[in-house]
Amino acid sequence: MAKPKIATTSLAGCFGCHMSVLDIDDRILQLVELVDFDKSPVDDIKKFSAHCAVGLIEGGCCNQENVKVLRDFRKNCDVLVSVGDCAIMGGIPAMRNGIPLQECLQEAYLKGPTVHNPSGQIPNDPELPLILDRVYPAHEVVKIDYHLPGCPPPADAIWEALVALLTDKPIKLPYPLLKYD
Amino acid sequence: MNLQQVVPEAAARCGRDPSRVMDVVREVQARLGRVSDEAIDLIARELAVPPVDVKGVVTFYAFLSRKQKGRTVIRLSECVGCLGAEGHASAEELQRQLGIKFGETTPDGAISLEHTACIGMCDQGPAALVDEQPIARLTPERVKDLVAAVREQKLAEAGFAVADNVHKKGEVVFAEMEPGAGLKHALALDPAGVIGEVKASRLRGRGGAGFPAGTKWEFCARAAGERKVVLCNADEGEPGTFKDREILKHVPAHVFEGMAIAGYAIGAKEGILYLRGEYAYMLPALEKTLDEMREKGVLGKGLGGGKHDFDIRVQLGAGAYVCGEESALISSCEGGRGVPKDRPPFPVERGYLGLPTVVNNVETFATVARILEKGAGWFASFGTRDSTGTKLFSVSGDCAKPGIYELPYGLTVRELMALVGGEGAQAVLVGGPSGSFVKPEDFDRKIGYEALATGGSVMVFGPRRDLLEVVSGFMRFFVDESCGHCVPCRVGNVLIKERLDKIRAGHGVAEDLGYLEELCATVKRMSRCGLGQTSPNPVVTTLASFRGLYERRLTESNGLQPDFDLNAALQAAVKAQGRAPVFHED
Amino acid sequence: MSETITFTIDGKKIPAKKGQTIIRAAEEAGVYIPRLCWLKDLIPGGACRVCTVLVNGRPQAACTQPAAGGIVVQNETEELFRWRKNIVAMLFVEGNHYCMFCEKSGNCELQAVAYRFGITAPKYPHQFPQRAVDASHPDVLIDHNRCILCWRCARTARVKDGKPIFGVVNRGIDSQLAVGPEQLGETELKATDKAVEACPVGALMKKRVGYAVPVGKRLYDHEPIGSDIEKAGNPA
Ligand SMILES: Cc1cc2nc3c(=O)[nH]c(=O)nc-3n(C[C@H](O)[C@H](O)[C@H](O)COP(=O)(O)O)c2cc1C
Ligand code: SF4
């Protein structure tokens, strides 16, 4: 029987959650016994090669590209898990929510106290994805099946969750593993 | 007129009583068009209360403001009850005539334009308050005249009088009564005898909750304390209710007499009528009635040959529906934010300023005067066993004859609709938004405590109304009017409205109905006072009786969230960066 | 001696002094009723409603409701559990709670109650309100983003510190903790005042003492909030 496939992505996140995935240490060997990684920064596969059992989402959506990727994940994965506070509630990037986008860009590229930008330009290359009016938690864009909080979630929490999902058991985190920080 | 002059004057008028913050800020607002931070500090000093408490009061009430208002403020009721198609046209016309939007003031500082919650003109909407004066039956044409009259400061002469619309006078409240007859009979009994009479009449409170009036008085009579208080609730803020307005206009003496009777029964010498800010225009007439009653010896010292002293003052509110809730009413009378109190202790034990207090509705007191005049048996011969007497119904909405009907309890919704010309309604809202939406199949249900309880509000919704829009409007009302003290009501109502509007926009999915039901249950069961405990009712009762209206607007989700609109979310960037998004298909 | 009465919580017999609130009697008997706005020796606020129990079937706040002889109180029902969870979720979406960098994380009562309830993510949409930080005071700051409007600081300041400096402005969802006169720095608040300790979350905080306790040693790292009450009342 073919192994189930896992996909992962980092949207508006910092890759910290991915680091935490790697932090399961030698259990990563058990994991590759259990699953194959498909689209993921872990193996640098850029496009889905097959339908996946589980998609792990790090980060919320701060730009058009994030939305596209997230929707692609929804289409190609049976189960989506929001991993980490950014996916769950926007995280640090969401601190700009409530401040008009124009003001954010000005502060970031022109007026901020530490900005050195002699050209006085706000980056605007057509290659750059357009930014959304605010940062959206993943479940506001697509349906998300499970949430694993933490910044990042402890490696053990990720491990417990994955094992539960792959063995069709409900995810039940022991008290010390449910953390928002 | 400056601050240094106005504040001490206002404070002196209230004897610098710290529990009269409300009166002082009201006066400052009226004379200076705002209560500035400087004024707040000054008031705090004059009345010896913490500045943060004065700030709390000023920011709580809709009619008070820290920012400068125009010399005249026009407040259009945005209540879904009276704001039909005509209302939207009138709102447009107001903005056009004044050249400003809602929430703004004309550049010359003359006129501010605002929205406000139900002002109790539901039978003759669209309606507005111009400062204190109510203006009814607005049309775009009348808006032009109105604005012209305001500009020329000739509003009083412009003939904008509001209508009466009392269509049916019954035997109790609106019947002729010899002034003082009720009180005379009461004073012939001992206080316990008066309570006995009210209990025998099985009179239930007319303000909505329907608590037996005699029992409440008995509790208060028994409570320890020399000084007790009778408080009349004239806050009438439930959308669709305007009966107290007509009582206070036509038979205010019955109300005051009822209060004096209550005072005798419980051993209170002082009464307060709490009049909602929206009804401030009635104050002069009420004060006149009080004076007349004092002259006639129905109020004042030594009533009934020295058996009873009783007098009444009127306390004005300043725009807050929650103040109708009896413990919030007390907070507001004490000059503070209109925040409900924890019970126990109940007001009958510890109410106004910690004194045992009876709170009753305007209609309850008016009815009491008649019960003491004519006897409990006479009264109980009207209505049904559990709901004795006649009741005033405030009928508004899509019917031929909106207005006030005094009728015995126990008639069916269908009978009432026949009377008011409301046949063909798709729904009748009995008891206001915190009551229930009744569907035509249930029109044979009786109005009364046995079946459909109501403080008297009956709103008729004809076949062309978008009921979910109505429901959303009521939810906005509750969001605006929540006092904010407790979490379920403060946050929950916002979330209910948000999800309802998502469904209305066609973005709802099947799970959203369960989500709403769970949310509504949480708010109803966990909220601190009657506001939150009933605020989800517009949604709850329509989900029960008109579920199809929701289901028809649902969509399939296919894993994407239907309410996330990528294009809309990108518009800020399109504007900021001056380039259009590219949508690739892979 | 005050009169003693008995009632039950989830079938367990609870002794109480007459006039004592349900939450206190429960606590003394080793029953934890979740709470946020309640603080010992302070007039109850009745604001968060997390302590709601069923008294003879009717929902009542355990922090304000006096115990009475023979009442039947339910604390752990499936419905109450859901409704309390919903309220906690409401608080998370109402404000801006960035636990990942909050100095109070690990010692925060809001977070701890959410952990105890097993909330992985609030099920309501985040409101992302725009709220201010008041850093005008040399030693204390208010981060309104984190304030849950429990009024614990306001009550403590009035009752224990004798300083009526905190209050509430606006109403409904716009309600906000306010200080008088204008800013914290203009008040007579001292970092040593009891009010500063009263905050259950990271809203009212002493400056320069953040992250003092390492992860793993914080109040709620290993055991759910309320465990101390349950242990004290039920010695093994
Ligand atoms: C949110 C809310 C608003 C209320 N508004 C009014 C009101 O405007 N007038 C009124 O008489 N009762 C109102 N009530 C009911 C009062 O709390 C109280 O029950 C009533 O004044 C008692 O008088 P009664 O027994 O004569 O009806 C309101 C209750 C709630 C919860
Ligand atoms: S339910 Fe709570 S927030 Fe709502 S009005 Fe009552 S006390 Fe205030």
Ligand code: FES
């Ligand atoms: S602890 Fe009882 S309401 Fe907050």
